[in-house]
Amino acid sequence: MAAPRVPHSRPSRHRDRICAIPRPALATVAPSGRAGRAGPEGHTGHTGHTGHRRTHTDRSNPVPETTAFTESPERQALRASVADFAAGFGEDYWLACARDGRKTDELWAAAGRQGYLGVAVPEEYGGGGGGIGDLAAVAEELQTAGCPLLLIVVSPAICGSIIGRFRTPAQKQRWLPGFADGTRKMGFAITEPDAGSNSHNIRTTAERDDATGDWILRGDKVFISGVDEVQDVMVVARTTHNRPGKLRPALFVIPTDAPGLHYSPIDLGILAPEKQFAVQLDDVRLPADALVGDADAGIEQLFAGLNPERIMAAATATGMARLALRKAVAYTSTREVWGAPIATHQAISHPLAQSHVETELARLMTQRAAALCDAGDFAGAGEAANMAKFAAAEAACTAVDRAVQAHGGNGLAEEYGLVHLIGNSRMIRIVPVSREMLLNFVAQTGLGLPRSY
Known part of the structure; x- marks a missing residue:
């Protein structure tokens, strides 16, 4: 359909x-x-x-x-x-x-x-x-x-946005219809064991074979979502003539069954159907058309995907906050201890009301970021997307915590459906980018403060 x-x-x-x-x-x-x-x-x-x-x-x-x-x-x-x-x-x-x-x-x-x-x-x-x-x-x-x-953040949002803007019509025809109907999934690999949040220091390299025109990729990636259920992975690398220190990325689409690509699961104490993986690229040979766009113009291509990633993460966090508040409202409206629902007590209702305010503010910022992105104002969308992700992640974490507290001991009982949200809400303050890196960006771009990294 x-x-x-x-x-x-x-x-x-x-x-x-x-x-x-x-x-x-x-x-x-x-x-x-x-x-x-x-x-x-x-x-x-x-x-x-x-x-x-x-x-x-x-x-x-x-x-x-x-x-x-x-x-x-x-x-x-x-x-x-x-x-x-x-x-x-x-x-x-x-x-x-x-x-x-x-x-x-x-x-x-x-x-x-x-x-x-x-x-x-x-x-x-x-x-x-x-x-x-x-x-x-x-x-x-x-x-x-x-x-x-989870992969809706990765496949149609990150990869779909990049391919939609920077691939040839033939390449778009190869991937976008599958993104549209869900028959094709693509992962995204940027994080590395040593570079961490410092994307300028990524060490995965792409070397050109002048004799054949092929690219040869070498390196390691970590915390890559859903590698076991995607057909391809978009990998962020640097060409061998660009040394670490200043980010000049090149993006490549690699089939997950390509010779030399290996992956292994990372065990996390988070309940989720999608798993995280470490990926090793051992002399993975790719044809010339595996390159997305231009080998030396990857920074624009990269951020064409990262802004949507933050917007989608913010939307997901907002949904998590709404889910937690819905559970808390239902429970506190019917739970009676002193002859009336516990929601009649301001010690219960005010924290939930505050989380509702915070959630709606996060949603508003997310809509602003999306509007800027869709209008083609990518510079403005960058700051707004980072603000949205920060606000929504904080709102989700706080809403889940308040919902658990409002449930008392029942908040830790599996049957009330909050326990798994504790870890997932905490995780969303870290991924896909930590709150500290978001604040670094806002301090630098929004307030004009000196760079801290």
């Missing part, structure tokens, strides 16, 4: 204004106005969608910035459609997969058939033609339903 289509909008004289949210998403909506619910078997009651109608968004009267992020009716319909779809799987399905060592293949395939994975893929490649804001809404609603898809 094709992805939900997104109506095109006219070029705007106000593209530099944050309020111009381009190409709002149309959801895949059943005739009743709600999307059909798909269960773990992949069946759905969906019989069609109304997303084929093309309309233009009126930009003649720009929305004041104070109301810039009231989501369009189309985006709201997309959210409602995804929420209804995700309820057919839910947290029980996701937890069962994680505990049994299974992948969420049924959920991924069903999301692909419904078009949700491809909302940001151009229409000519089978996608919805929307933007990262639409894909972020999908990720947020899946997480809010308790069944997140």
Whole structure:
């Protein structure tokens, strides 16, 4: 099934204004106005969608910035459609997969058939033609339903954004349709054992074989998501004439079955169906067309993927905060100790209310970052995306902690569904970029303070 289509909008004289949210998403909506619910078997009651109608968004009267992020009716319909779809799987399905060592293949395939994975893929490649804001809404609603898809951050967001901007039409045709319908997954490998957060110091090298035109890659990567369930990995390397110290990356797409590519799992105390891996590249020989874009222009290509990565991470964290608060509200509204629900006590209600405020502020910043990214303001999107990821990760961590506290001892009982969120919310303050590195970036770019690294 094709992805939900997104109506095109006219070029705007106000593209530099944050309020111009381009190409709002149309959801895949059943005739009743709600999307059909798909269960773990992949069946759905969906019989069609109304997303084929093309309309233009009126930009003649720009929305004041104070109301810039009231989501369009189309985006709201997309959210409602995804929420209804995700309820057919839910947290029980996701937890069962994680505990049994299974992948969420049924959920991924069903999301692909419904078009949700491809909302940001151009229409000519089978996608919805929307933007990262639409894909972020999908990720947020899946997480809010308790069944997140980690690789939605990697495959259609990071890799899809880079390939969509920098590959040739033939190369786009090779990968983007599979991203749109979920039949193809791609990993992303940048982190290294020694370089850590210092991407300028990556040591994975790409050497050109002048005789054949091939590239030969050597190096090590760590904390690479889902290598065991993707067909390819986009690897960040440096050409041999570029020494460590200043980041001039080159990006390559490597099949996971390529000779010389080896990977091994990293055991984490985190409950999730997707695993993390160490990857070794031992003289991996690649054809010339494995290179993404230009060998010496990789920095622009890299950040074309990293901004969407942060936006998607922020959306996922926002969904996690919403999930924790939903559980806390349900529990405290019915739990009675002194003849009334414990939510009537301000010691219970105020922390939850504060987390709700923090979550909505994080969502607002995430929408701003997505709007800037979709409008082509990549410099502005960089700072906003980092702010969004920081705010959302902090909101998620705090919301989960407050939800556990509101449950008392029950917060640590498996049946209340909060225990696994403790580790996952803590992790999201570290990945894909730590809060400290985010603050370094904001201090430098937002406040003009001296570089700290």
